[in-house]
Amino acid sequence: MSLKRLSWHGSPRSSNMAASILSRRTAVLFDITKLNSQINFLPAVVQQIANYNPRPLWLNIKNPYIPDKSNEKTPDWQKTDKYDRKRFGRYGQASGVDPAQLWPSHAQLEEMIGEEREWHPPLQVMLGNIAAKEKERTAKRMEREKIIAANMAKMPKMIADWKKQKQETKQKQKEEKVKRERLLAEATERFGHAVDPRSAKFKEMVAEIEKEEKKKRKLLKRKKREDDAGLSPAAAESSQ
């Protein structure tokens, strides 16, 4: 890259446009006059030019090679469509290729259209698919969140229940402990020495105590009933 006629005015980073004159090869394709007319409004003093030296194309060959399609000695790849296009691209009309061959034939076109229909859906279809997927995702998320919310609403009650349960079991354990200690004390009193709670004697003793307690309870109940019965006729009499 060669820099020609570099004239720096003020800060190089001014907002003035830097004009680049295009290289010889590409200059032929672009209309230089149009460019220059656009640059005219720029102050003519600031003109920074960068020229590129592109690799020469070596296209200017007077006698291009035209393969003989009918001859069997010519390699197969020189008889293909692709090679014809390449020859046309290199030599232009001098290659002797009919320009109509450059585009795909109707059969090839059908193939290409079919492929595109399958693999490249139109914009609206794709947008529809994306919207559908998004909808599905949000629906799933909402479902899940609903379940979570419902469960969270139940949580305080569940926590309270669990706490109560815990308390109850603790209470029971305490009572059990107290009861066992009481029985043990009874047993030692009765037998005069420490008894193993697992032994048969202990169990018998426990059974006896239970029986006695049952009897007591029954007596109490009967008494209570009699009292009530006694009281109520008395009450009935007194009320009269």
Next chain:
Amino acid sequence: MSANKITGGKTIDIVKNLPRINLANLRPNPGATKNETHRGHGMHGGNKSGRGHKGERQRGNRPRLGFEGGQTPFYLVIPKYGYNANHSRRPQYPPFSLRKLQYLIDLGRIDTTQPIDLTQLVNSRGVAIQPLKRDYGIQLVDEGADIFCAKVNLEVQVASEKAIAAIERNGGVITTSFYDPRSLQVLIKPVPFFISGQPIPKRMLPGEDLLPYYTDANHRGYLADQDQVQAARLALAKKYGYSLPDITKDELFDMLAQRKDPRQIFFGLSPGWVVNMEDKKILKPTDEKVLQYYGS
């Protein structure tokens, strides 16, 4: 070490008068380095010279690191997972900074009176794209956003928000557009493509993964609604705290307003045309079906 023990002044005064630190004054802490054991010359460094007895070891023909005698080695048995999974199928966008763009403009390698495309950037040797290595274009990176001061009509594939703001603040226009790999190859090397004699292909639309990106006005996608893009420009100006210049009153408004059709690869050239470099002619198809295909 107490400074009080040193006669006279403080340690700092001593240190100030010491010579400058250089390699001659430095040495590693005792025990930091250990002498490398290497073959001595003769006696017990001789004979087999620490190479072992016969075989690949002595003859220096051991296989590459990781080879396990033919068993699938550990580094191949373990599959890639997570961050590295499917890395070779992911689109890549080499970064292109605003600083580099400013540099190219300053040196005159890029013409700001024309829309700046990937073709222009490659022509000016500002970027190197390898479509065969899963490069799908360039991403505009905001390094140099504070020094960027050029009014350009830029087209990249991905752009960060700050970079978009930097371009629009200077009265420029930025668009993000998608090129499928074949179109990208055509875009970066137009002349070899023209020499191949093929008709210009039409650009394919992005897949469902990238479509949301290019239909978003905040990313200045080429498929986004233009009204939304205008609204996004205003919103961005508010966010970054600059006043958005009115490009409709600009001298280069026509150039700045130039944008490619979603199916178009080159400005001024339609899909289906054949450009011949030798004859310096453009050939256009006349067949209905062909026209329909390339026009769709």
